[in-house]
Amino acid sequence: EDKVVQSPLSLVVHEGDTVTLNCSYEVTNFRSLLWYKQEKKAPTFLFMLTSSGIEKKSGRLSSILDKKELFSILNITATQTGDSAVYLCAATYNNNDMRFGAGTRLTVKP
Amino acid sequence: DVKVTQSSRYLVKRTGEKVFLECVQDMDHENMFWYRQDPGLGLRLIYFSYDVKMKEKGDIPEGYSVSREKKERFSLILESASTNQTSMYLCASSSAGNHQETQYFGPGTRLLVL
Numbered sequence: 001e002d003k004v005v006q007s008p009l010s011l012v013v014h015e016g017d018t019v020t021l022n023c024s025y026e027v028t029n030f031r032s033l034l035w036y037k038q039e040k041k042a043p044t045f046l047f048m049l050t051s052s053g054i055e056k057k058s059g060r061l062s063s064i065l066d067k068k069e070l071f072s073i074l075n076i077t078a079t080q081t082g083d084s085a086v087y088l089c090a091a092t093y094n095n096n097d098m099r100f101g102a103g104t105r106l107t108v109k110p
Numbered sequence: 111d112v113k114v115t116q117s118s119r120y121l122v123k124r125t126g127e128k129v130f131l132e133c134v135q136d137m138d139h140e141n142m143f144w145y146r147q148d149p150g151l152g153l154r155l156i157y158f159s160y161d162v163k164m165k166e167k168g169d170i171p172e173g174y175s176v177s178r179e180k181k182e183r184f185s186l187i188l189e190s191a192s193t194n195q196t197s198m199y200l201c202a203s204s205s206a207g208n209h210q211e212t213q214y215f216g217p218g219t220r221l222l223v224l
Contacts, residue, residue: 036153038213043153086213097119098147098198100215 002027004091006101014109017079021104023089024071027097033065033072036088038103043088046074079108113137114216116201122222129188131219133201140206142184143213144168144176147198159184160206191223 007022025033032050036043047056049065049072056063060079065072076083086103093099117132133142143158145168155168157176165176173195177185184203188195198220202213 043213045153088213090215098200098218102214 002091002093002097002099004089004099004101006087006089006104008104009102010105010107012107012109013079015080017108018075018077019079019106021074021076021087021089021106022071023073023101025089025091025099026070027091027093027099029094030067030070031092031094034090034092035063035072035074036090038086038088039084043086046087076106079106081108081110084108114201114203114214116199116216116219118219119217120220120222122224123188123191124224125190125192127188127191127223129191129221129223131186131188131199131201131221133184133186133203133216134182135184135201135203135214136182137203137205137214138181139203139214140181141204141213142178143202143204144174144184144186145200145202146170147200147218153200156186191221193223195221196223197221 004025032048034048035046047063052067060077063074084107086105088103090100114135123129144156145153147153154170156174157168159165159178162181175187198218200218201216204213
């Protein structure tokens with residue numbers, strides 16, 4: 001069965017900490033791994049990863065994919081309270097299938 | 111284990127047809143959502159519902175309507191399908207809260223309108 005598993009399910013840190021969120025996947029004919037940040041309603045897109053070992057960065061956020069070990073990590077450095085959200089990863093596979101993980105709830109305390 | 115199911119994985123319809131996409135969740139969640147996912151545009155919220163018979167427009171409600179007659183079921187309706195509604199449609203549910211509750215997604219329905 002195709003699945004995407006995120007860990008931890010929830011995380012509480014203090015401002016300035018660095019966090020690493022994990023996403024592992026088992027899908028058929030993997031195509032890409034997507035990361036989203038969900039604060040209010042619709043999740044907002046962060047990264048799309050298709051190649052192993054190439055880090056993508058956006059400000060304090062970065063992500064990397066390991067296609068051999070079937071996982072991705074999302075790093076957030078110097079966390080701020082505004083980073084508090086649920087972070088979702090999703091794998092696209094086959095022609096156009098997509099499966100989301102359950103998300104990691106990050107709480108950043110002042 | 112939360113389960114969100116969608117009635118079809120793939121649908122092919124013709125322009126002008128009425129299309130029903132069904133979503134069912136088994137966790138007694140109050141909130142349910144319909145999104146569409148398009149390349150380069152990410153997830154866009156079409157409609158959401160906080161409770162039975164309640165519905166609210168999302169960011170792109172035009173051309174769509176919804177129905178929530180039972181708590182576990184949230185239907186998305188395309189009254190007259192058009193080619194620009196070809197997309198991947200994703201349903202999600204979450205428990206009541208301040209919208210920061212984790213949303214659990216269904217497997218998606220890929221709709222092709224010819």
